[in-house]
Amino acid sequence: MTDLPDNDLPHALLTGYRNFMSGRFANESLRYKELAEQGQTPETMVIACCDSRAAPEIIFDTRPGEIFVVRNVANLVPPYAPDGEYHSTSSALEFAVQSLKVKHIVVLGHGRCGGIKAALDSESVPLSPSDFIGKWMSLVAPAAETIAANTLMTSGERQTALERISIRYSIANLRSFPCVDILEKKGRLTLHGAWFDISTGELWVMDRKTGDFIRPSGE
Numbered sequence: 001m002t003d004l005p006d007n008d009l010p011h012a013l014l015t016g017y018r019n020f021m022s023g024r025f026a027n028e029s030l031r032y033k034e035l036a037e038q039g040q041t042p043e044t045m046v047i048a049c050c051d052s053r054a055a056p057e058i059i060f061d062t063r064p065g066e067i068f069v070v071r072n073v074a075n076l077v078p079p080y081a082p083d084g085e086y087h088s089t090s091s092a093l094e095f096a097v098q099s100l101k102v103k104h105i106v107v108l109g110h111g112r113c114g115g116i117k118a119a120l121d122s123e124s125v126p127l128s129p130s131d132f133i134g135k136w137m138s139l140v141a142p143a144a145e146t147i148a149a150n151t152l153m154t155s156g157e158r159q160t161a162l163e164r165i166s167i168r169y170s171i172a173n174l175r176s177f178p179c180v181d182i183l184e185k186k187g188r189l190t191l192h193g194a195w196f197d198i199s200t201g202e203l204w205v206m207d208r209k210t211g212d213f214i215r216p217s218g219e
C-alpha cells in the first residue's frame with residue numbers, strides 16, 4: 001500500500017487510488033510493467049467529451065494501453081488549420097495517427113451533452129465568441145442554428161439530433177487532415193462514430209455508409 005499524505009487530494013480520490021493499487025494495478029502489474037518498458041501501442045483513438053459521465057475507458061471496459069483518448073467539450077474535431085496557434089485536439093490526433101499509427105478513430109458522443117445544449121440554447125446558456133466555450137462551440141453553430149429553429153422537434157429531439165450531427169461533422173473534419181485522409185484512402189485507418197445514452201447505457205453506432213445511428217447487432 002502506497003502511503004500518501006491525506007491532505008494532498010480530495011479524500012475520494014485517495015481512496016479510489018488505494019483501491020486501484022490493491023485491485024486493478026495489482027492484478028495487471030505485469031501488463032503495466034510491459035507497457036512501461038515497451039511503450040504503448042493502442043490500435044484505437046477515441047475522441048470523447050469531457051463529461052464526467054461519458055468516460056470511454058469505462059464505457060468500452062478497456063485495459064491500460066488499449067485506447068488512446070482525447071477529450072474535449074462536446075467531442076468535437078476542429079478542421080485542419082496549420083496556423084501556428086495552439087491546437088490540443090489536433091496535436092493528439094497527429095500523434096495518434098503519425099506516431100502510434102492507430103487503425104481506428106472513434107468519435108464518441110453522448111446524450112445530455114452540456115456543450116451541445118449550450119450551442120442549441122443560446123438564451124439560457126449565453127455563449128460569446130470571446131469565451132473559450134463559445135468560440136469552441138461555434139464549430140457547430142450553423143447546424144445548431146438550423147436545428148434550434150425547428151419547432152416541430154421537442155427539445156430532447158433537437159438535443160439528440162445535434163449530438164449526432166456533430167459526430168458526423170467531426171468525422172468530416174477528421175478527413176480534412178491530410179494524414180487521416182491519406183491513410184483512410186489506403187485502407188489503413190477507419191473512422192467511426194458512436195453515441196452513448198448515459199441514462200440507459202445504450203451505445204448507438206454510426207453506419208459509415210448512411211450516417212444513421214443504429215444499435216449494434218447482438219445488443
Ligand SMILES: [Zn+2]
Nearest residue numbers: 049051113114
Ligand atoms: Zn458532452
